Amino acid sequence: MAEVRLENISKHFNKVIAVDDFNLSIKDREFVVLVGPSGCGKTTTLRMIAGLEAITEGNIYIGDRLINRLPAKDRNIAMVFQNYALYPHMTVYQNMAFGLEQRKAPKEEIKQRVREAAKILGIQDLMDRRPKQLSGGQRQRVAVGRAIVRKPEVFLFDEPLSNLDAKLRVQTRVELKKLHERLATTIVYVTNDQVEAMTMGDRIVVMKDGLIQQVGAPLELYNSPTNIFVAGFIGSPAMNFFEAELVHSGERLSVQTDSFRIDLSPKKAALTEGYSEKKVIVGIRPEDLLEAREHVTGKTIQTTVEVVEPIGSEIYVNVSAGEVPLTASVDRKARVKPHQEFVVEPSLDYLHLFDIRNENTLS
Amino acid sequence: MVGERFGSKLIKFYTPLVLYLVFLLFPFYWMANTVFKSDIELYDLALNPLYIHSPTFDNVAHLFTQTIFLRWMWNTFFVAILATIISLAASLLAAYAIQRLQFKTSGPTGVAIFLGYLVPQTILFIPLAHIIFKLRLWDSLWSLILTYPTFLIPFCTWLLMGYFKSIPKEMEECAMIDGTSRINIFRKIILPLCLPGILSAGIFCFTLSWNEFIYALAFISATTSKTVPIGLVTELVRGDVYHWGPLMAGALCASVPVALVYSFFVEHYVAGMTGALKE
Numbered sequence: 001m002a003e004v005r006l007e008n009i010s011k012h013f014n015k016v017i018a019v020d021d022f023n024l025s026i027k028d029r030e031f032v033v034l035v036g037p038s039g040c041g042k043t044t045t046l047r048m049i050a051g052l053e054a055i056t057e058g059n060i061y062i063g064d065r066l067i068n069r070l071p072a073k074d075r076n077i078a079m080v081f082q083n084y085a086l087y088p089h090m091t092v093y094q095n096m097a098f099g100l101e102q103r104k105a106p107k108e109e110i111k112q113r114v115r116e117a118a119k120i121l122g123i124q125d126l127m128d129r130r131p132k133q134l135s136g137g138q139r140q141r142v143a144v145g146r147a148i149v150r151k152p153e154v155f156l157f158d159e160p161l162s163n164l165d166a167k168l169r170v171q172t173r174v175e176l177k178k179l180h181e182r183l184a185t186t187i188v189y190v191t192n193d194q195v196e197a198m199t200m201g202d203r204i205v206v207m208k209d210g211l212i213q214q215v216g217a218p219l220e221l222y223n224s225p226t227n228i229f230v231a232g233f234i235g236s237p238a239m240n241f242f243e244a245e246l247v248h249s250g251e252r253l254s255v256q257t258d259s260f261r262i263d264l265s266p267k268k269a270a271l272t273e274g275y276s277e278k279k280v281i282v283g284i285r286p287e288d289l290l291e292a293r294e295h296v297t298g299k300t301i302q303t304t305v306e307v308v309e310p311i312g313s314e315i316y317v318n319v320s321a322g323e324v325p326l327t328a329s330v331d332r333k334a335r336v337k338p339h340q341e342f343v344v345e346p347s348l349d350y351l352h353l354f355d356i357r358n359e360n361t362l363s
Numbered sequence: 364m365v366g367e368r369f370g371s372k373l374i375k376f377y378t379p380l381v382l383y384l385v386f387l388l389f390p391f392y393w394m395a396n397t398v399f400k401s402d403i404e405l406y407d408l409a410l411n412p413l414y415i416h417s418p419t420f421d422n423v424a425h426l427f428t429q430t431i432f433l434r435w436m437w438n439t440f441f442v443a444i445l446a447t448i449i450s451l452a453a454s455l456l457a458a459y460a461i462q463r464l465q466f467k468t469s470g471p472t473g474v475a476i477f478l479g480y481l482v483p484q485t486i487l488f489i490p491l492a493h494i495i496f497k498l499r500l501w502d503s504l505w506s507l508i509l510t511y512p513t514f515l516i517p518f519c520t521w522l523l524m525g526y527f528k529s530i531p532k533e534m535e536e537c538a539m540i541d542g543t544s545r546i547n548i549f550r551k552i553i554l555p556l557c558l559p560g561i562l563s564a565g566i567f568c569f570t571l572s573w574n575e576f577i578y579a580l581a582f583i584s585a586t587t588s589k590t591v592p593i594g595l596v597t598e599l600v601r602g603d604v605y606h607w608g609p610l611m612a613g614a615l616c617a618s619v620p621v622a623l624v625y626s627f628f629v630e631h632y633v634a635g636m637t638g639a640l641k642e
Contacts, residue, residue, distance in 0.1 A: 052536050073542035085533035089555045099541030150541070 002063055002076075002153035002186045003028045004049060009058035011044050011210075018044045020210040022058070031180050031187045033201035035194060036233070041210040042190045046156050049188060050079050062154060078147035079156040082163065084139050086131040086146075092118075093127040096146045110149075117145045120182070137168045144176075148183065157189040161196060173199055194234050198222070206230050228359040231283050231352055237316055239283045242324045243356065246276050254298060255282050255353075259322025263298040265348040271362045272353065280362065283352035286316065289328035292345035300345040301326070308336050317342065391618075397611040398422050405607060422608030423616075432613060434587060435594035440620070442504050442590060443572035446511035450568045451561065453512065454519035459549060461520070462527040463535070473524065480517030487513065488581045495582055506582040507590070511572050519564040526560030527553065562628050570621055591617040 009022040019041040026032045034042040047053040049060060051072030060067050067075050078099075086095050093114060100110045118124045121141045131139055140160060147155060160176075161169045177200055180187055191197055197204045198218040206213040206221065206229070214226045225231035231239050244255035244262075253269040253276065254261050262282075264272070272280070292300045303319035303326065310316075310332070317328045317336050328344050336342065353362040397405065399418045410416060426432050460466070461473045491510050500506040530553065538548045554561070579593045586598065595613040599606045 050536075050540060052539070072536075072540045075540075077540065079537065079540055081533040081537060083531055083533055085531055085537045087534060087538075087552060087556075098538070098543075102538070102542045102547070146537075 003030075003061075004154055004186060004188065005059075005061040006045070006049070007059045007061075009045070009048060009060065010056045011041070011048060011053065012056045018210050019048070022210075022212060024205060024212070024215065026186060026188065029184050029186055031177075031189065031200060031202045032205060033189045033191060033197040033203070034205045034207060035191055035197040036207035036213075038192055039209075040207040042192075042205075042207050043158055044210075045207075046079075046158055046188060046190045049075075049154070050077055050156050051075050075154075076152050077154045077156055078150045078152040079158065080143045080147050080160045082159040084131075084143035084160075084163075086139060086142055088131050091128050091130055092123065092134070092142050092145075095131070095142055096149050099146065099150050113149045113151070114145075117149045120148070120179070121145050136164055137172065140164060140172060144179070148179075153185065155183075155185055155187045157187065159191055160189075161191070162193070169196075176200065195236060198234065204234075206233060208233075224361070225352065226361055228281060228283065228354050231354070231361075235285055237286050237327050237329065239285050239352070240289070240326045241281055241283050241354075242326075243279055244282050245279050246272055248276065249298065252298075255280065257322065257324055259324065260301045261298055262301070262346060262348075262351070264351065268348065268351055268353060275353075275355075275362065279356050281354040281356050281359070283354060284326075284346050285350065286327045286329040288347045288350040289326065289330075289344045290347065291328070291330050291334055292343040295343045300343050303342050303344060305336055305338050305340050305342045308338060319344065394611045394614055397607055398615050400608065402608060422612045425606070426609040426612040426616070430594065430598050430609070430613075431587065432591075432594070432616070435589050435591045436617070438504055438588060439573055439590040439592075439617070442507045442511070443569050445508045446515060446572045447565055447568035449508065450512040450515035450519055451565055453516050454523055454564060455554075455561070457516070458520045458523035458527055459553065462524050463532075473520075476517050476520050480514065480521075484514060484577050488577055491578070492581055500582075502583055502585050502588055504583075504588055507572075507575070507579055510578050510582070511568075511575060515568045515571060519568060522564050522567070523557065523560055526557050530556055566624055566628055569624060573617075573621055 004024075004026040006022055006024045006026075009019060010017070011019040022041075022045060024032075034045060036042050044053060048055050051067070051070060055068060062075060062077070087098065090098065096114045096117060097110050100113065105113075114127075115124070118127060121144060123138065123141050123145060126134060126138060126142070131142070134142065140163070143160070157176075161172055164172060173196060189200060198221075201218060203215060204218055204221055205215045208229050214221060214230045221230060221234045225234060228241065232241065242257060244257045247254055247256045247261075249256075249261065249263065252263045253272060254263045294300075295302045301321045303321040305317055305319050306325075307318040308315060309318070312332065314329050314332050315334055315336060317330055317334075319326050319328060319342050326344070328342075330336065354360060355362060396413070396415060399415050399420070399422070401417065401419045401421060404410060404416055457472075457476065461469045461476075491513070495501055495506045495510065498506075500509070534552055534556075535548050538552055543551070574592060575590070576592050579590045580597075583589055583593060586594070589597065591613065595610055595617075599610045599613065
C-alpha cells in the first residue's frame with residue numbers, strides 16, 4: 001500500500017513562497033501528473049515528497065507513515081531526474097546496481113533484479129556501456145531502470161521526457177504508461193507539457209504560482225476547467241478568450257462584443273445569474289468553432305481569415321472578428337485562404353464563461 | 364581554418380608560436396648549455412656562448428661530490444609530497460563543504476579562505492617564523508611541510524570548488540535516495556568524477572612546494588635540511604663567487620622531476636583547469 005498524502009504543504013525559500021497550502025491525496029497505484037508553467041512549484045513539491053527539500057509547513061504521509069523528517073533514503077521512493085543523473089564513470093550495469101549495492105543486497109539478487117529490469121526496458125545489450133556511449137533515449141531508459149530495480153513504493157518522475165526529441169517523447173510516453181500498468185505502483189510525474197499530462201495521468205494537478213488550480217481527470221479538466229488559467233493551459237491550440245457583455249436580446253441572454261453577438265444556450269444562461277449587463281470573459285476552444293455556410297446573427301460570427309496553418313489532420317485558421325482574434329480548428333478538407341471572409345459557429349454547449357475579476361468559471 | 368592558405372597561417376600562427384617558444388625556452392637552453400662547459404670556456408668572452416666547444420661533465424661531478432645535492436633532492440621531494448597530500452586532503456573537504464553542504468557561513472568561509480591567499484608570503488613569513496619557533500620546529504623539514512599549505516590550500520580549494528560546481532547536484536541526490544551516506548557519495552561519486560581536478564590541484568601543489576624559496580630560506584639553516592633551491596643558492600654562491608657550472612647543473616637536475624610530473628599528467632591538467640567534466 002503506498003498512497004501519498006500531502007496536507008497543507010508549504011515551502012518558503014526565504015521570502016519567496018514556492019508552494020502554498022498544497023493538499024492532495026494520491027491513491028495507491030495512481031498515476032498523478034503535476035503540471036504547470038516553469039516556476040509554478042511542481043518540481044519543488046516533488047522534491048519535498050522525495051525528501052530532497054525540507055517542508056516549511058504541513059505533513060506528508062506515505063501509506064500511514066508521517067515522513068516529514070524522514071531522510072530520503074528511508075522513504076522507499078525512487079526518482080528519475082530530468083537530466084537522468086547517471087554516474088558517468090560507471091557502466092550501465094553498475095549504474096543500475098548502485099542503489100541495491102548501497103543497501104547491501106545480496107550479489108545474486110542484485111544481478112537478477114538488474115537483469116529483470118533491463119529486460120523490461122530492452123537494454124540488456126547495453127549493460128557494459130558507459131552513459132556517454134548511449135543515445136538520449138537509452139540514457140532515459142537506464143535512468144528508469146535504475147529506479148525500478150529498487151522496487152520502491154512510489155516513483156517520482158521529474159520531467160523525464162523533456163530532453164528527448166519529439167518523436168521519441170511520444171514513444172516513451174506510451175512505454176512509461178505501459179510500465180505503470182506492469183509495475184502497478186504509485187507514480188507522481190512532473191511535466192510542463194500539457195499533452196504529456198493529459199495522455200499519461202489518471203489524475204492531473206494543475207499548478208500556478210505555488211497554488212493548486214484544479215485537480216481532476218484529464219477530460220474533467222478539459223471539459224470543465226475551474227478558471228481561465230486551467231482553461232488556457234489544457235488543450236492545444238489554446239482556448240480563445242474574449243471580453244463580452246451579457247445582454248438581453250428579446251427572450252434570450254447573449255454575449256455581445258463590439259463586432260458580434262452570440263446567444264447563450266438555456267443551460268449556460270442559467271449560470272449567469274447576477275451578471276446581466278456586466279462584462280464577462282468568454283472562452284471557446286478552437287475545436288468548438290465550426291465552419292458555417294452563412295452568417296446568422298446570434299448564432300455565428302463573421303470573420304476575416306488572417307493566417308492558415310495546415311497541420312495535416314486538421315487546419316488551424318487564425319481569424320479576426322473585428323478586434324477579437326480567434327483560432328478555429330477546421331476539417332482538413334476545408335478550403336481556406338488568407339483574407340477571405342469566414343463564418344464560424346461556436347458550439348453553444350461548449351462555451352465557457354468566466355468572471356472578469358477573479359477569472360473563475362461561472363457556476 | 365578550412366581553406367586558409369599556408370601563407371596566412373604562417374604569419375598568424377606559426378611565426379608568433381616560434382617566437383614565443385624561443386623566448387620561453389632560451390633560459391633553459393642557456394642553463395643546459397652552461398652545465399657542460401668548463402670554467403675556462405665559460406669566462407672566455409672571445410668564444411661564441413651559444414655553443415659548447417669542449418664538453419665536460421666536471422660540473423655535474425662537482426655537484427654530486429662536493430655538495431649533498433641528492434640529500435637536498437630528497438628533502439625537497441619529501442616536503443613537496445607531504446605538503447601536497449595535506450593540502451589536497453584539506454582542500455577537498457573544504458571545497459566540498461563550501462560548495463555542497465550549504466551551511467549558513469559557507470559563502471563567507473569561501474571568501475575568508477581566498478583572503479588568506481592574498482596575503483603575500485614575503486609578509487606572512489614573519490609571523491609564521493615566530494610560530495615555527497614556538498613550536499620548536501626550527502630547522503626541521505616539518506616547518507616547511509606545515510607552512511606550505513598556508514598558500515596551497517586556498518588556491519586548491521577554489522580550484523576544486525569550481526570543479527565540484529560542475530558536477531550535477533542530481534547525481535548526489537539520486538545517490539542519497541538510493542541510501543548512500545555523504546561519505547560514500549564523496550568517495551564513490553565525487554572523487555572519481557573530480558580526478559582531473561584533483562590531479563591539477565596536486566600538480567600545482569607539488570610544483571609550488573618544489574620551487575618554494577622564501578619559507579625554506581627563512582626557516583632552515585642546517586645544510587642537511589635544505590631544499591634544492593636554497594641548497595644551491597647558499598652552498599654554490601660563496602660571497603660574490605658564483606659557481607655557475609654546478610649551479611646550473613643543480614638547476615637542470617632539479618627541474619627534471621617537475622617536468623616529468625607535468626608531461627605525465629598534462630592532459631588531465633588541462634582538463635582540470637578548464638573544469639571540463641565529460642559525461
